[in-house]
Amino acid sequence: MYDLNLALPFISAIRRQEARAVGALVARYGDRTGRALEVGPGTGFYTLSLAQAFREVIAVEECAAMAQILTDKLAAMRVDNVTVINADFRTLPLGMISTSRPRSACWTTSSIPPRLSLSCARRRGAR
Numbered sequence: 001m002y003d004l005n006l007a008l009p010f011i012s013a014i015r016r017q018e019a020r021a022v023g024a025l026v027a028r029y030g031d032r033t034g035r036a037l038e039v040g041p042g043t044g045f046y047t048l049s050l051a052q053a054f055r056e057v058i059a060v061e062e063c064a065a066m067a068q069i070l071t072d073k074l075a076a077m078r079v080d081n082v083t084v085i086n087a088d089f090r091t092l093p094l095g096m097i098s099t100s101r102p103r104s105a106c107w108t109t110s111s112i113p114p115r116l117s118l119s120c121a122r123r124r125g126a127r
Helices: 002-006 009-029 047-053 064-076 114-123
Strands: 035-039 056-061 082-086
Touching (some): 035 047, 047 082, 064 082
Parallel strands (some): 056 082
16 A cells, blocks of 8 residues: 555655655765664665665654565565664664764664754764
8 A cells, every 4th residue: 555655646646756856865974884764664665776776774653564575575676785673773773773983884864853863873882
């Protein structure tokens, strides 16, 4: 049902705009040696682009059904550099999403409200 709703004309127009913006950011800042953190990937609208641009992607999805759909899609496409975690991002241990290399990229894409994502980033030491 979720993917069907994304196909509605007004929603797909918004998603195309988002996809262009995210695509431009990934093209400019993607790092094949870095890690990406995707919070709220749903069924994976941006996950494949991130998987192609980064060495590793951690996708944290709170909804179990969406996390399973994403996991199944990735398996069917033989994508092996994405780890799907079914959890509330705000409850994850810091070590789970940290990067071992100080200059490694860590990106976040999300549909959560900006004030919440900023709050989480501040709590995790981002500036």
